[in-house]
Amino acid sequence: MNPLLSASDLHVVFPGRRGGPPARAVDGVHLDIGAGEIVALVGESGCGKTTLARSLLGLVRPTSGSVTFAGAPLSYRSAALKAYRRRVQLVLQDPSGSLNPRHTVYDAVAEGLRIHGYGGDERAAVASALSRAGLRPPERFFLRYPHELSGGQRQRVVIAGALVLEPELIVADEPVASLDASVRGEILALLLRLRDKLGLSALVVTHDLGLAWNIADRVAVMYLGRIVETGTVEEVLAAPRHPYTRALLSVLPESPTAPVVLAGEPPDPSRVPAGCRFHARCQVLASGEAERAGLASACRTRDLPVLNGHGREAACHVHGA
Numbered sequence: 479m480n481p482l483l484s485a486s487d488l489h490v491v492f493p494g495r496r497g498g499p500p501a502r503a504v505d506g507v508h509l510d511i512g513a514g515e516i517v518a519l520v521g522e523s524g525c526g527k528t529t530l531a532r533s534l535l536g537l538v539r540p541t542s543g544s545v546t547f548a549g550a551p552l553s554y555r556s557a558a559l560k561a562y563r564r565r566v567q568l569v570l571q572d573p574s575g576s577l578n579p580r581h582t583v584y585d586a587v588a589e590g591l592r593i594h595g596y597g598g599d600e601r602a603a604v605a606s607a608l609s610r611a612g613l614r615p616p617e618r619f620f621l622r623y624p625h626e627l628s629g630g631q632r633q634r635v636v637i638a639g640a641l642v643l644e645p646e647l648i649v650a651d652e653p654v655a656s657l658d659a660s661v662r663g664e665i666l667a668l669l670l671r672l673r674d675k676l677g678l679s680a681l682v683v684t685h686d687l688g689l690a691w692n693i694a695d696r697v698a699v700m701y702l703g704r705i706v707e708t709g710t711v712e713e714v715l716a717a718p719r720h721p722y723t724r725a726l727l728s729v730l731p732e733s734p735t736a737p738v739v740l741a742g743e744p745p746d747p748s749r750v751p752a753g754c755r756f757h758a759r760c761q762v763l764a765s766g767e768a769e770r771a772g773l774a775s776a777c778r779t780r781d782l783p784v785l786n787g788h789g790r791e792a793a794c795h796v797h798g799a
């Protein structure tokens with residue numbers, strides 16, 4: 479399969495704060511997203527999910543590595559980026575933050591068309607996007623303002639604003655984090671329908687493994703700037719290999735295993751540890767399991783290869799096979 483979007487050995491390094499060491503927010507990532515595929519990118523706060531997503535959208539220029547879309551490397555010239563952003567749309571996590579309270583629903587959805595100089599029937603395009611986002615009949619919503627809508631309806635307006643340009647891929651950064659459970663379910667069902675009907679691809683960025691389970695075809699688990707485990711949803715979430723993925727899953731209410739409390743400091747991308755970057759917090763190392771396998775010293779001193787971004791993989795000396 480040729481991926482629709484592909485990141486290759488991507489690095490994003492931010493200058494250090496107050497003269498401190500630079501932050502390696504994305505530190506060597508390969509990631510493929512196929513046509514019609516939903517990939518969930520999961521990991522705790524600060525692991526680099528948004529930075530990776532923004533670099534895939536061309537909003538952050540990687541320090542090194544490349545992004546390829548439909549076989550062509552991303553160009554950072556402004557006209558090329560504008561054309562790219564029509565094909566790959568961002569949906570932000572907080573619908574109220576991404577909607578101007580003084581713009582009607584119609585104007586919010588039409589904005590992208592106007593930016594891109596759309597020459598067709600604007601009213602029909604807006605109505606069709608609202609309808610595809612589940613706001614029906616669309617005309618009833620044209621003159622409403624964000625404060626007159628529910629949280630779920632506002633999120634649908636944001637999705638309609640992305641769909642109006644008929645993108646091939648949506649990058650959704652925590653699209654339902656601020657919504658309650660029943661609305662979450664509806665929005666997820668909508669994303670799945672869009673994949674099935676329109677063949678839309680999506681990268682869904684989330685802290686929430688339960689959400690990933692419900693929506694994604696494939697999962698990429700990120701820790702401190704790297705992807706540490708990939709595979710299908712069933713592979714990664716039903717049979718996790720990496721100790722970090724296992725720890726994340728163990729705290730879900732439905733987990734069959736006892737919750738694993740991660741030891742050590744939360745990760746800091748300006749201080750990436752030597753060896754396996756997870757070693758100071760790893761329960762497999764702390765419990766002596768790595769020692770018994772003769773791999774404790776590798777855990778502490780030997781970095782792991784960057785995963786290739788597709789297939790079934792885990793970056794762990796002990797459980798990586």
Ligand SMILES: Nc1ncnc2c1ncn2[C@@H]1O[C@H](COP(=O)(O)OP(=O)(O)OP(=O)(O)O)[C@@H](O)[C@H]1O
Pocket residue numbers: 492493501503521522523524525526527528529530685746747
């Ligand atoms: N412009 C910036 N300058 C310096 N450091 C930054 C910048 N943007 C992000 N970072 C740092 O890079 C790391 C990754 O941040 P990022 O926002 O990508 O994480 P995230 O996984 O999306 O977190 P969250 O789940 O909280 O949204 C963090 O340590 C953050 O402090």
Ligand code: SF4
Pocket residue numbers: 720721722754755756757758760761762763768777778793794795796797
């Ligand atoms: S390589 Fe070692 S420290 Fe890293 S996750 Fe695997 S067992 Fe834990």
Ligand SMILES: [Mg+2]
Pocket residue numbers: 527528529651
């Ligand atoms: Mg984020």
